[in-house]
Amino acid sequence: METGSAKSALLDVYIEEAGYEEGQPRIRDIAFQVQTGELLGLIGPNGAGKSTTIKTLLGLLKHAVVRVSFGGSSGRYAYIPEQPVFHDDLTLWEHMDLAAAVYGLDYEAFVREADRLLAQFGMEQVKHELPGGFSKGMKQKMMLMLGFLAGPDVYIVDEPFIGLDPRATKDFLRLLDEERQRGAAVLMSTHVLDTAEKICDRFIMISAGRTVAQGTIADIREQAGLPGASLFDCFDSLT
Numbered sequence: 372m373e374t375g376s377a378k379s380a381l382l383d384v385y386i387e388e389a390g391y392e393e394g395q396p397r398i399r400d401i402a403f404q405v406q407t408g409e410l411l412g413l414i415g416p417n418g419a420g421k422s423t424t425i426k427t428l429l430g431l432l433k434h435a436v437v438r439v440s441f442g443g444s445s446g447r448y449a450y451i452p453e454q455p456v457f458h459d460d461l462t463l464w465e466h467m468d469l470a471a472a473v474y475g476l477d478y479e480a481f482v483r484e485a486d487r488l489l490a491q492f493g494m495e496q497v498k499h500e501l502p503g504g505f506s507k508g509m510k511q512k513m514m515l516m517l518g519f520l521a522g523p524d525v526y527i528v529d530e531p532f533i534g535l536d537p538r539a540t541k542d543f544l545r546l547l548d549e550e551r552q553r554g555a556a557v558l559m560s561t562h563v564l565d566t567a568e569k570i571c572d573r574f575i576m577i578s579a580g581r582t583v584a585q586g587t588i589a590d591i592r593e594q595a596g597l598p599g600a601s602l603f604d605c606f607d608s609l610t
């Protein structure tokens with residue numbers, strides 16, 4: 372049983388309830404911690420409350436009873452949203468420059484890191500273009516690069532795989548792995564369960580706004596009563 376005392380939790384969340392309108396909670400009793408270097412998968416069917424959970428811990432919902440603490444030396448986190456958000460009149464490079472300024476990065480370090488990310492994601496050719504003309508996957512890559520640029524203690528990633536081609540998926544996973552080795556913690560919501568089963572250390576599975584299972588794949592199998600089953604089969608049975 373992990374108590375969180377041996378390692379320090381970089382993200383500690385307890386949501387008593389949260390919703391969009393007064394007196395209409397959409398999620399209840401959701402609690403989890405993410406330790407340094409760990410990847411926690413947030414999974415559940417459409418409408419289960421994954422995005423609501425993320426919005427709640429980011430402090431974006433007015434009607435929430437929640438306790439969140441970010442650990443780490445900087446207390447800094449990066450949120451990579453499912454729907455790309457960008458300024459129509461700023462180029463990709465200008466977005467990166469703006470993010471670097473917000474994060475207070477040293478200019479030379481920023482240029483080095485930005486160039487590395489652009490090369491990694493094959494986006495150098497379009498760095499001076501406006502993102503409005505980018506494909507869905509290119510917009511997604513832009514959001515990932517802006518997140519990685521921050522070099523935060525905690526990554527909160529909402530469904531990163533939709534729109535990414537296999538190569539970009541691999542590049543993203545490699546960068547995420549490097550960040551975890553550096554000690555960053557990651558909370559990631561996804562429907563791509565075969566990938567999640569391979570890469571996540573632990574899972575929290577929610578359905579209809581409540582936790583239905585939590586733990587390692589072995590714990591989830593036990594909670595589903597399906598020894599040796601895939602994450603997909605456990606998901607199917609539990610939700």
Ligand SMILES: Nc1ncnc2c1ncn2[C@@H]1O[C@H](COP(=O)(O)OP(=O)(O)OP(=O)(O)O)[C@@H](O)[C@H]1O
Nearest residue numbers: 391392397415416417418419420421422423424562
């Ligand atoms: N902006 C909103 N206003 C009111 N209700 C909302 C809003 N966004 C989501 N909901 C409701 O909250 C519940 C949880 O939705 P949420 O978007 O968190 O699900 P999800 O697990 O992220 O689903 P998906 O996998 O489809 O993205 C649903 O009943 C949904 O209708």
